[in-house]
Amino acid sequence: MRKPVARRLQIAVAVAGTAVAATVGVALSIPEASAAAAGATGFASVNGGTTGGAGGATVRATTGTAIHTALCNRASSSTPIIIQVEGTINHGNTTKVSGAGCNTAADRIELKEISNVTIVGVGNGAVFDQLGIHIRDSSNIIVQNVTVQNVKKSGSPTSNGGDAIGMESTVRNVWVDHATLLASGGEDAGYDGLFDMKDDTQYVTLSYSTLRNSGRGGLIGSSESDTSNGFVTFHHNLYENIDSRTPLLRGGVAHMYNNHYLNLNESGINSRAGAKAKVDNNYFEDSKDVLGTFYTDAAGYWQVGGNVFDNVTWSAPGSENNPAGPNPTSNTTVSIPYAFTLDSASCVPNIVRQTAGDRTGLKTSTGTCAVTQGPTTGPTAGPSSPRPSSPAPSSPPPSAGPSQPSGSNLSLASGAGADGSSKASGTSYGNVKDGSLGTIWSPSGSTGSISIKWGSATTVGSIAIREASGSAGTIGAWRVLNGDTGAVLASGSGAGAAVTIPRTSLKKVTFEITSATGTPKVAEFETYA
Incomplete structure (x- = not known):
C-alpha cells in the first residue's frame, strides 16, 4: 500500500x-x-x-564466544580463517576471549586489528x-x-x-x-x-x-x-x-x-x-x-x-x-x-526481490535482467554457502522457502498490522511482518490463524507463508480467508509455495492452519497485489 x-x-x-x-x-x-x-x-x-x-582453516561456530575463540586460536592475527556460523548469536552466548590473534569484546562481534577473515x-x-x-x-x-x-x-x-x-x-x-x-x-x-x-x-x-x-x-x-x-x-x-x-x-x-x-x-x-x-x-x-x-x-x-x-x-x-x-x-x-x-x-x-538478503540461495544477477543460482553442492551448499566463481546448476536451494510473488510486500507497508487466534509464549503476531526470518509467530497449539490487516481497503492477489528455518513441512492443511467477510479465498496443504487468490479488496486477510504435524512456526506472512 x-x-x-x-x-x-x-x-x-x-x-x-x-x-x-x-x-x-x-x-x-x-x-x-x-x-x-x-x-x-x-x-x-x-x-x-x-x-x-x-x-x-574452516571452523564452525554456533555462539559469539565460539566466533571470538576461532579468531583467538589462530597462529597470528593475519592467519586466514573461514568461520561458518549457524544459529542465533546474542548477548547470552557472546563473551570476550583473549589470545595472540584477537582483540575481542563481550557486547559485540569484534573484528579488531585482524585480517583475512570470512x-x-x-x-x-x-x-x-x-x-x-x-x-x-x-x-x-x-x-x-x-x-x-x-x-x-x-x-x-x-x-x-x-x-x-x-x-x-x-x-x-x-x-x-x-x-x-x-x-x-x-x-x-x-x-x-x-x-x-x-x-x-x-x-x-x-x-x-x-x-x-x-x-x-x-x-x-x-x-x-x-x-x-x-x-x-x-x-x-x-x-x-x-x-x-x-x-x-x-x-x-x-x-x-x-x-x-x-x-x-x-x-x-x-x-x-x-x-x-x-x-x-x-x-x-x-x-x-x-x-x-x-x-x-x-x-x-x-x-x-x-x-x-x-x-x-x-x-x-x-x-x-x-x-x-x-x-x-x-x-x-x-x-x-x-x-x-x-x-x-x-x-x-x-x-533485487529474488537475490537480496540472506538465505536467498546466494543468487546473483547476470546483468541481463536474469538471475543465476548459487551453489547447490558441497559441505556448505544451498542458501548458506559462499558463492562459487561460476554459477552452479540452477536447482532450488533446500531452504529457499516458498516461491516469491512479484511486486512489493504489502505486509511491510506503513500502517499494516497483524493479529491472530492465539500465540505461543515468546512469539508475537507482529513477527510475521517485520521482514525477518529470525522472528516467528506460533499458535498456542498445533492449529490457529494469523492475519495481516490495514486501516483502509487493500487489494491482495497472492500471499507467501515463510516457515522458520528447520520447521518447513510442519504446516498441513490451511485456508486463506477474507478477514472482513470470512469467505474462503483458497485452501490447500503445505506452505512451500506462493498462493494465488482472487484479487480482493479487503482490510484483513487471514491464514488459517487447520492441521499440522507439530507446532507451526511462521516467520513471515507476505502479501502482494
Whole structure:
C-alpha cells in the first residue's frame, strides 16, 4: 500500500556531467584496478582484492564466544580463517576471549586489528540478534549470508553504538554480501545506522543485501571533517522503509547501481562535503528526496544515468537543502576502475526481490535482467554457502522457502498490522511482518490463524507463508480467508509455495492452519497485489 504523494513520476534519466566548483575536504584519488578474489565485486575488488579467509582453516561456530575463540586460536592475527556460523548469536552466548590473534569484546562481534577473515552463515542460517558486528583497524574481511537485527545504542541491551555493521579506524577491503540488516525504528527507539563507515574506511562493497525499517541506512564519514573514507560500492541492495542516509556520503567516492529504494521517508542518497556519487540504473519508488545534498550547505556531487524515479516527490531547494530532482542531472563525473554490468533499471525490483538478503540461495544477477543460482553442492551448499566463481546448476536451494510473488510486500507497508487466534509464549503476531526470518509467530497449539490487516481497503492477489528455518513441512492443511467477510479465498496443504487468490479488496486477510504435524512456526506472512 503506497503512501499518498502529490503526483506520480516515472522518468528515465541519462545526462552528461557539467563542470562544478572545487570540492572540499581531503581529496582521494581513484585507485587503479587490480586482480580480485573470485566473487568480490565493486570497490572491494580493487586495492589488492578481498579474499577474506580463503585458503585458511574452516571452523564452525554456533555462539559469539565460539566466533571470538576461532579468531583467538589462530597462529597470528593475519592467519586466514573461514568461520561458518549457524544459529542465533546474542548477548547470552557472546563473551570476550583473549589470545595472540584477537582483540575481542563481550557486547559485540569484534573484528579488531585482524585480517583475512570470512564469516558466513550456513545450515539453517545465522542471526546476530541485538548484537552488532564491529570492524576496526582491520582488512580483507568478508561477511556473507547473515542477518543482523535490532542493534541498539540506548535501552537494553546495547551493542556496537547501535550499528548493525560498523567500520572505523583504518579499515580496508571489506565485502558484505547477501546480508539482511534490520532495525525496528529510528534514533528515538534506540537504533542508529545499519551500515556505517568512518575514520579512514576504504574499498568496501555492500551487495545483494536488504536494509529495512530503520531511521538511518548508513553513513560514510561521521562528520563534515571526516572525509578520508570512500571507494564504496552499493549494488543490488534493497533499502525499504528507511528515513534517511541511503547512504549519507561525506567526501570520497561511492558507486550505487541496480539498487531498489522503496519508501525512503525523508531523504535518500545524501552527497555532502565534496563527495561524489555515481548513481546508475537504480529504481527509486514511493519515496521523497532520493538524491541530493541535505541538511548542510557543504555541497556534494553526483553523476546520474539510467535511473527510474517512480512516484518520487521532491522538496523545494533551500540554504541547506539541494535536492537533485525533480529532473536529476549530473553535476560531476566519476571514474570507476572495475568492470561491472548494469541491469536495466526497469527490472531492478524483480532482480533485487529474488537475490537480496540472506538465505536467498546466494543468487546473483547476470546483468541481463536474469538471475543465476548459487551453489547447490558441497559441505556448505544451498542458501548458506559462499558463492562459487561460476554459477552452479540452477536447482532450488533446500531452504529457499516458498516461491516469491512479484511486486512489493504489502505486509511491510506503513500502517499494516497483524493479529491472530492465539500465540505461543515468546512469539508475537507482529513477527510475521517485520521482514525477518529470525522472528516467528506460533499458535498456542498445533492449529490457529494469523492475519495481516490495514486501516483502509487493500487489494491482495497472492500471499507467501515463510516457515522458520528447520520447521518447513510442519504446516498441513490451511485456508486463506477474507478477514472482513470470512469467505474462503483458497485452501490447500503445505506452505512451500506462493498462493494465488482472487484479487480482493479487503482490510484483513487471514491464514488459517487447520492441521499440522507439530507446532507451526511462521516467520513471515507476505502479501502482494
